[in-house]
Ligand SMILES: [Zn+2]
């Protein structure tokens with residue numbers, strides 16, 4: 408079996424800026440776990456299923472050297488001595504967040520070879536000694552690289568799944584604050600309309616302190632903050648007890664979301680609150696949502712993450728404001 412000297416002339420070693428498409432065939436659903444595995448072109452770094460090798464080589468003359476990846480998964484043995492990871496962040500796929508891939512539940516075994524279309528297969532790394540150095544480097548770089556899919560998924564997750572990253576409110580520059588003489592003490596608050604002393608929201612426009620929504624299970628507030636918004640249309644409220652030097656939970660009623668306000672310190676000082684001196688005394692929205700998600704099952708959250716990468720709307724998670 409002879410391999411011509413110029414067989415590898417188009418093989419490249421992937422750099423940091425190359426996207427490696429090693430998850431799925433460009434033309435079909437073949438992937439490394441498919442029966443025939445996946446072939447990664449060592450020139451273009453595109454993944455190709457067995458049935459489409461001919462087509463790829465026709466369209467890319469001289470680029471017929473592939474790294475073949477065959478992946479098989481087996482359930483990981485369950486170690487009863489290891490505690491499940493504690494979830495501390497409202498996020499998926501990051502340290503302390505939910506493990507979206509559940510990757511630790513499986514063991515993956517991969518077999519590699521260098522395939523030269525149409526008829527040469529060199530098991531890798533078993534027979535690596537017959538390969539030029541740069542071809543080995545190319546194979547190793549493909550094997551070690553984060554796939555293009557994983558890179559994209561990660562950036563999507565960072566954008567949509569880190570529940571602690573919030574959009575800047577559209578009211579940041581324009582929110583009007585009434586001058587009505589009200590000053591808010593640093594602690595000891597109560598709803599302006601009922602006896603509740605926690606789950607309280609400070610409306611940034613008029614300084615009203617009002618309770619949050621009633622939860623689906625009957626606990627929580629008496630809806631006074633939301634009713635106030637429907638009457639006045641004053642859009643921003645800060646959850647008292649979550650204000651610290653780093654920020655606070657701010658809800659925007661008309662944007663229907665938790666938001667950031669870069670001008671928060673100024674807004675709060677209008678009501679006599681020095682952000683730098685405040686300490687956390689009530690549960691943040693992230694705390695509450697993590698508790699709920701744990702209560703209603705990590706499974707449904709992960710399912711939702713896998714299906715559409717949208718923020719969770721589990722039972723009751725919308726019912727706090
Ligand atoms: Zn109330």
Ligand SMILES: [Zn+2]
Pocket residue numbers: 718719720724725
């Ligand atoms: Zn939500």
